[in-house]
Structure formats: structure tokens, C-alpha cells
Amino acid sequence: MDEALDDIRYLADSQHRPVVIRMLAEGRCSRAALREATGASSATIGRIVQAFEERGWLVRDGSHYSLTPLGRFVAASFARFHGDMAVARELNELLPYVPLEEIGVSVEQLTDATVTHATQYNPFAVVSRVRELERISETARSLTDFFPDPCIEGRYRSIVHGTQTFEAVFAPVVFESAMDSAFLDEFEAIVASDRTDIYVYDGEISHPVMVHDGVGCLVVRNDVDVSIGMIETDDDVFLEWVTDVFETYRADATLLTAEDLAAPLEDVLAEVCG
Known part of the structure; x- marks a missing residue:
């Protein structure tokens, strides 16, 4: 009989025991407080x-x-195990589409990551999370082929009416979508701002990535190119990969200038993207 497994089962097979050991790990408690x-x-x-x-x-x-002291050791070990299993559950659906070897990270390095899932009940969870990051970030970089109206509005408020600096590499489809958007004026104001550098990349963007205040973000897409989630972490290796991906695309992109904006966007795209 594995008595260690018995202790794990004892702690895990209850909704109350993990709470009790966590409370006691924080300090002495009365029975009333535990109750x-x-x-x-x-x-x-x-x-x-x-x-x-x-x-x-x-x-x-x-x-x-x-x-x-033994109890504190058990509490810390169980908390780590519980946390690791929670991360494993969060990452389960995303990991098959995350290029771990290309990034150079292990699953262990993602244990502190913030994970957002798009679900059938909340298909726009990733957009909502990006909007939240737009509101709170001072510096941002974005490589994407998807920039919907809510994100245009969020960036506009953060940049034009705020202090955010923004560097972006957009696929042509972003500009084409903006031309048909109710937020075209706001989009043009973003491009024209002296706190932004906006580039056009004429090609496929394999991995949409962002950096918000030193935190790297990867939008995860499945095999039919649907965004199913986003991973955020300040892990050094992950952040370096995100930065390298962004800068690689930027090196092959064309910077839009203030003079470009004097012409209609469709003319600019025709010239930039040939």
C-alpha cells in the first residue's frame, strides 16, 4: 500500500480539507474560523x-x-500540486497548437501564465482580455491580422486620449476591415498619432503575438484558424520569442507615414502591398 497516495487522496477527496490546510498555512485558526x-x-x-x-x-x-513544520511542508506541496494541475487543465486544449519547441519553453515554464479560453458560452473571451490589456498598458506591441471594432475603440482611447505608446504590424486585411468600419476615423487617428508606429505586412501571419508592459502574449489558433485562447507570461524565454517574432515580421513590413495618410487608405494599400 502506498501511504503517500493515501494522504494525497485524503486531502483531495473533500471540498473542505484543502480549504482547512490552506487556512492553517496562513496562520493559526479557531474552529469557528475554519467552519x-x-x-x-x-x-x-x-x-x-x-x-x-x-x-x-x-x-x-x-x-x-x-x-x-511537517504540516506546513504538506500544505506547500499540496498547493504546488494543485496549482500545477490547474494549469494543466487550463492548457490542455491549447497546448496541441502552441509551438513549444519553437518557442523553447516547457510546460513547467507556463505554470505562472495567465490563460484565457474562448468557449461556446464566451467566444469573444480573447477579444475581451485584449481590450482589458489595452486599457491598462502603457506600452504595447501587436502583430495581428485581426483588429475588430472593439479593439480599434480601445486603442484609440488609450493612445489618442491616453498616454499609451503602440507599435503594430498589421496584415492588409486589418486595413481593409477598418475602411468598412464605423471606427475608421479612430483607426486613422491611431495611425497618425505621434505615439504609434504602424506597419503593413503583406503576407500570412502564423502566430499573432503581443507585448503589453513587458508581458508576452500569444493568441492560440486551432487547425481551422479559429482563435481558441491566449497565453500571457513574462517568462524570459517566452517573451524573447514573442519579441523576435514581432521584430522579424516588422523587418519585412512597410511603415506607414503621415504623408501616406493624406491619401485614401485603399490607395495606400494598393501602393504598399502592390
Whole structure:
């Protein structure tokens, strides 16, 4: 019998035990505080603290309970395991479409990443997250072939009515879409701003990426080119890859100038993209 597995099962096979050990890891607690945090009955809390005490994880301190050094070790180990499994679940659907070897990162390096999922109930989750980043970022870079109206509006507010600096490499489809947008004036104001450098890349963009205040972002697409999520992390290797991808595309792109904006966008695109 693997007694270590028994302890893991004991902690995991309950909605209350993980809460109790997490609370105690933060400091000594009374039974009333544990009952309030878990919503469990006093009898249930009594059985949990008794089991913790029998395992050597807990000591009684008058009317309060505290973890032993062993208990603190167990709490920290379980918290790490729980966190890693939560990341694994979050990344499960995205990882088949993430070029881990090309990026040079392991799954372990993504354990602190922020992961956004597009779902059937929230298909625009990625756009919503990008809009949030647009509002709070001071510096931003974006390589994309998708720049919908909500993002135009968000960038406009952050750049023209804010202080954000913005460098972007857009596929022609972004400009073509903007010309038919109700936010065409705002888009042109973004391009004309002295806090922006906007480039046109005439080709396919394999991996849409962004950098917001030193955090690298990768929009993940499935095999039918649908955005299914986004990964954000300040991991050095990940950020370096995102930056390299952006700068590689930028090197082959054409910078739009203020003089370009004097002509209709469709004429500019015809000249830039041939």
C-alpha cells in the first residue's frame, strides 16, 4: 500500500480539507474560523483537525489550531500540486497548437501564465482580455491580422486620449476591415498619432503575438484558424520569442507615414502591398 497516495487522496477527496490546510498555512485558526471559511459543520471540522493531528500535521493551541513544520511542508506541496494541475487543465486544449519547441519553453515554464479560453458560452473571451490589456498598458506591441471594432475603440482611447505608446504590424486585411468600419476615423487617428508606429505586412501571419508592459502574449489558433485562447507570461524565454517574432515580421513590413495618410487608405494599400 502506498501511504503517500493515501494522504494525497485524503486531502483531495473533500471540498473542505484543502480549504482547512490552506487556512492553517496562513496562520493559526479557531474552529469557528475554519467552519466559517469552509461552510462545514463543527463536527466535520472536528474530524478534519483530528485526522490532521493524527498525521502529525497539526497541533492544538488552546482553542486554536496550528500546522506543525511537517504540516506546513504538506500544505506547500499540496498547493504546488494543485496549482500545477490547474494549469494543466487550463492548457490542455491549447497546448496541441502552441509551438513549444519553437518557442523553447516547457510546460513547467507556463505554470505562472495567465490563460484565457474562448468557449461556446464566451467566444469573444480573447477579444475581451485584449481590450482589458489595452486599457491598462502603457506600452504595447501587436502583430495581428485581426483588429475588430472593439479593439480599434480601445486603442484609440488609450493612445489618442491616453498616454499609451503602440507599435503594430498589421496584415492588409486589418486595413481593409477598418475602411468598412464605423471606427475608421479612430483607426486613422491611431495611425497618425505621434505615439504609434504602424506597419503593413503583406503576407500570412502564423502566430499573432503581443507585448503589453513587458508581458508576452500569444493568441492560440486551432487547425481551422479559429482563435481558441491566449497565453500571457513574462517568462524570459517566452517573451524573447514573442519579441523576435514581432521584430522579424516588422523587418519585412512597410511603415506607414503621415504623408501616406493624406491619401485614401485603399490607395495606400494598393501602393504598399502592390
